[in-house]
Amino acid sequence: MIHIEESDLEHRASEWIGQYSDMVLRLAFTYTGNRSDAQDISQEVFIKLLRSTPTFRDSEHEKAWILRVTINRCKDLLRSLKRRRSVPLEQVSPSLGGTEEREVVEAVLELPQKYRVVIHLYYFEEYSTAEMASLLSVKESTIRSQLMRARALLKKRLEGSEDE
Numbered sequence: 001m002i003h004i005e006e007s008d009l010e011h012r013a014s015e016w017i018g019q020y021s022d023m024v025l026r027l028a029f030t031y032t033g034n035r036s037d038a039q040d041i042s043q044e045v046f047i048k049l050l051r052s053t054p055t056f057r058d059s060e061h062e063k064a065w066i067l068r069v070t071i072n073r074c075k076d077l078l079r080s081l082k083r084r085r086s087v088p089l090e091q092v093s094p095s096l097g098g099t100e101e102r103e104v105v106e107a108v109l110e111l112p113q114k115y116r117v118v119i120h121l122y123y124f125e126e127y128s129t130a131e132m133a134s135l136l137s138v139k140e141s142t143i144r145s146q147l148m149r150a151r152a153l154l155k156k157r158l159e160g161s162e163d164e
Helices: 006-032 035-052 059-080 099-110 113-124 129-136 140-163
Strands: none
Touching: 006 035, 006 059, 006 113, 035 059, 059 113, 059 129, 099 113, 099 140, 113 129, 113 140, 129 140
């Protein structure tokens, strides 16, 4: 077992949080749809990272490990929830720009979870379909199908909102 000095661990924790906290929070929110749950999951992910202090091959392996832990923790939470809670979009992301951006975010949040996740990983985290398939433990063709369906649903919802 590798012993890490406390000061080294504190330094490493600061680096991890600085580098990955936004990504973890966004992914957790994508799964849960709830800011409080997403914040709790983010904390749990970093606590797990600090407690286990895994050795990573490179930065991509580190990022994939953190995303995988986040996804697993989100799934655990969703399985344990007896009821879903929601928060108005204004409370979740007050920093959103214009009406158009808000409409896109609302449309994405209305998608079923499996579609929200692939949209998030593809467009916000810039993962390829092969990388997403590995992270989510599904076939690459499934990821491509989910992306195609998600885009179609988004297009339909966004075009529908323009008519109103």
